[in-house]
Amino acid sequence: MFASILLASAAPAAPVAFESAAPVAYLQDVSSGAALYSRDANRRIPTASMAKMMTAWVAFEAIKAGKLKPNQTFPVKDATWTKWNNTGSSMFLKLGEDVSVENLLHGILTVSGNDASVVLAEGMAGTEAEFAKRMTAEAKRLGMKDSRFGTANGWPDEGQTYSTAHDLALLANRIVTDHPALFRQYFGQRNFTWNGVTQANRNPLLGAIAGADGMKTGHSDEAGYCLVGTVLQGKRRLLLVIAGLPTQAARIDEARSMMKWGFDAWQAKPLFARNRVVTEVPVQLGDKSKIRLIAPRDLAATLPKGSTKPISLTIRYKGPVRAPFAKGTELAQLVVKLPDGSRQLMPLVAAESVGTAGFFGRAWNGMKTLVGA
Numbered sequence: 001m002f003a004s005i006l007l008a009s010a011a012p013a014a015p016v017a018f019e020s021a022a023p024v025a026y027l028q029d030v031s032s033g034a035a036l037y038s039r040d041a042n043r044r045i046p047t048a049s050m051a052k053m054m055t056a057w058v059a060f061e062a063i064k065a066g067k068l069k070p071n072q073t074f075p076v077k078d079a080t081w082t083k084w085n086n087t088g089s090s091m092f093l094k095l096g097e098d099v100s101v102e103n104l105l106h107g108i109l110t111v112s113g114n115d116a117s118v119v120l121a122e123g124m125a126g127t128e129a130e131f132a133k134r135m136t137a138e139a140k141r142l143g144m145k146d147s148r149f150g151t152a153n154g155w156p157d158e159g160q161t162y163s164t165a166h167d168l169a170l171l172a173n174r175i176v177t178d179h180p181a182l183f184r185q186y187f188g189q190r191n192f193t194w195n196g197v198t199q200a201n202r203n204p205l206l207g208a209i210a211g212a213d214g215m216k217t218g219h220s221d222e223a224g225y226c227l228v229g230t231v232l233q234g235k236r237r238l239l240l241v242i243a244g245l246p247t248q249a250a251r252i253d254e255a256r257s258m259m260k261w262g263f264d265a266w267q268a269k270p271l272f273a274r275n276r277v278v279t280e281v282p283v284q285l286g287d288k289s290k291i292r293l294i295a296p297r298d299l300a301a302t303l304p305k306g307s308t309k310p311i312s313l314t315i316r317y318k319g320p321v322r323a324p325f326a327k328g329t330e331l332a333q334l335v336v337k338l339p340d341g342s343r344q345l346m347p348l349v350a351a352e353s354v355g356t357a358g359f360f361g362r363a364w365n366g367m368k369t370l371v372g373a
Helices: 048-064 078-084 101-109 114-125 128-142 165-178 180-186 248-264 359-371
Strands: 002-007 024-029 034-039 073-075 098-100 191-194 197-200 212-220 224-233 236-245 266-272 277-284 290-294 299-304 311-316 330-337 343-350
Touching (some): 024 248, 034 299, 048 101, 048 128, 048 180, 048 212, 048 224, 073 101, 073 114, 078 114, 101 114, 101 180, 128 165, 165 212, 165 236, 248 266, 266 330, 277 311, 299 343
Antiparallel strands (some): 002 311, 073 098, 191 197, 266 299, 290 343, 330 343
């Protein structure tokens, strides 16, 4: 079912052209959901250390649920230390030491410690293999349709671990949206020191682009040089995924030029402020006959700079909405249609909870519907 609103607004003919040097590239404006640039974004790619974002997600979910505490410690086992001591990126853990979850997360997300990833995985799930199963299950639950994880650190495993740029962007979005405090605490740190060794974060956006605050680099022979990166400027957050670049210098150049283009060639047009009522839709079998739908965050369309043509807004939902549902449940989407035919989708959520009505409540609501009350 659709309800439509027309909004006379500015929309340009076309954005300033950009051509990525990366074999796989994806740039998204998080506020609108608009894909500003996409090249092979659904191609399966080895994740390299970008897999550690999913390792962090599993830990963040456990922390949120009260099943894992940041000050909880896990031991560095003999076999783990032997395998991962100085193998690839390392936190430089010592054999037998007990390390807190908080420090392991810093070791994973700031210095990309392969050893830290496996210690956390074993501590949470008993074995890395069991933890990897959790990672894959979480990917499926999040809607990452073409992702699988065989390791906690993304180490090459003959193709068992893979994802896509689109899936990795989805994961990054959920980390920022669902765990904002943990995101701020653990992503975007410039350096980290453990056992007397200070290492810098390799994210080429940090310190180079104003507002850069995450996410995760990756590199292996099969994956090339990769990055999931995000920048917040004002109320606009852009998110990029690039993969398959031949050198670290190429990754630096591509990440910075793509992000700069995203901010320079595009602009946000505010639509609805956070908690603003956008529309009202009918409810079936509920203790209320209608529900107001609100913006869960500030919603804005992403348009190329300059304006000439109108855009249209459509409310899309499956109706009537069936009770029960909780306040904040996504019940509809705001669809922004641009003059070129492209669409941007934004969530609309319930302004309040609605329970299931009893017999008399359903009868009363049905009568009100019939008489148009």
